[in-house]
Amino acid sequence: MAIERREKRSPTTLAPGITLAGWPNPYMRPLAYNPKYALNAICPYFTMFPLEYPLRVLRKHRKDAPVVIDPFCGRGTTLFAARAMGLKSWGIDASPVAVAIARAKLSNATADEALSLAGFLVAGVRPAHTPNSKFFRKAFHKNTLRGICALREGLSAGLQDTDASVLLRAAVLGCLHGPLLKSGLASYFSNQMPRTFAPKPDYALKFWSARHMEPPEVDVLKVLERKLKLIASSRELQKARFTNVIHGDSTVAASLPKKRDYSLVVTSPPYYGMRTYVQDQWLRNWFLGGPATVDYAAGVQLEHTGTDVFAESLGKVWKNMARTEADTLDLYVRFGVIPSAKVDAKELVERSLEAANSGLRVLSWRNGLSATSGKRQADQMKADSGACDEFDFHIVRH
Incomplete structure (x- = not known):
């Protein structure tokens, strides 16, 4: 599958701290420190992407009033961005920790x-x-x-x-x-x-x-x-429903919302080679009712036993996203691999789209920010970790 074009970077500013390419403006304070968006920081999460990313995408499509979905919603950054812009959203995640955090982004409580x-x-x-x-x-x-x-x-x-x-x-x-x-x-x-x-x-x-x-x-x-x-200083948000965050497996069609009216996907799948999502959140999982020990046998949503298996597994998610009843479908995907995996992230995404066999194609891509950018605090306990190489893809259904 050929990639048609690569997006060019532009310094044009869309909003404070955001450039057209979605890269943080080095002269502006990141949105993570803006009191208006404090709810989004209620619980930091491993490999979370910055709020600037979904906001940039949503601004591009806002005039069409899309229904947004994130099949790997993690801590709900995409859902919070959609709510902040007055858009309806759905989120799906296999991790109970992720679901608990993401649902808070759609809570109406004070x-x-x-x-x-x-x-x-x-x-x-x-x-x-x-x-x-x-x-x-x-x-x-x-x-x-x-x-x-x-x-x-x-x-x-x-x-x-x-x-x-x-x-x-x-x-x-x-x-x-x-x-x-x-x-x-x-x-x-x-x-x-x-x-x-x-x-x-x-x-x-x-x-x-x-x-x-x-x-x-x-x-x-x-x-x-x-x-x-x-x-408390967060700006007034539109009413939302925390039940729009589904604890499920996006590779399984039954996990999709019953009303499949979404037309915009903004997501970041688990990076290839990163198998410790469950174990890294073991203490939070204990608080949610899990064991008081690390469950090393707990698996992840996507198969990581090889690139073919991973592409097939991820392809099931894209196939499910293509089940929408909307006339158009745009997918914005931030994806990467850990350095030790020695795998071409762009090629892996293309193979997953081929596995989906749902008329999806890469419209454009660009190199994303390193996964070390404001996302981990491993230095606090000197934990070793390698930065992922990230890429942003715009995928469309034709």
Whole structure:
């Protein structure tokens, strides 16, 4: 499959911090620091793409009032961008952690409503189970862990979710682990950890022991208040439905929304060769009701046993996207591979489109930003990680 043309970069500015090519303006502050978009930062996530990317795409199509879908929605950046621009959106993800965070982007609750619920649960729930492994004893102060477990059990009690519970759950995930601040002001519940992923227990214990680090005793409600009050300054967003985020597998047609009216796909599939999405989020998965240990057997949504298998698996997603009833379909895909995989990302995307056999073709592509750009905080625990080579594709159905 031949690629027809490559987009040219232009310095023309569309909005503060955004250029026509979607690259951040080096002279402008990134949107991640803009209080208007604080809700999008409620929980940092591994390999998240910057808000500038979906906003650039949506501005291009806004006049057509498209329904947006992200089949690998992750922490919901595309969904938040669509909501900020007054567009309806759908999201699908196989990870319960991703779904919990993404649903918060479509919550209609206020910070006060979420805080009120947090106070009720911390005061009213006596945890039946509190992990007592060496990791948990060193990761959290016992009093802090008790509050976390009260929230965990209260939010997992089988009650129907509300806008407030959805927002609170994501806020807890965002506060669950992160760096210790030199100021002493606690923004996270844990001993020293990265914000976007949880280190494995053995590594973390060695790290803390070598530096004589003990978990701080923090007030869970005060930390949550600081987190949630930040979003109070977010601009008014249109009403949305958090149920538009589906916990499912995008390779399976049954995971698609019943009303297939979407015409614009903005997504970033799991990068080829990156198999640790589930394990990197093990601690957040525990909070959502998962095991208190790393599940190394847990798989990922796409098959990574070889490029042919991966292309076939990704092709199933594109085929499902092409099932839309809309007259037109545009797909904007940010994709990459880890350096050790030694695979041509552009060729792999083309092969996945051929596997889909759904009349999809690459209209244009360009080199995207490195995956190290503002996306990981591995330096906080000196974790080794290689940057992915990223490419942005515009794919259309003909």
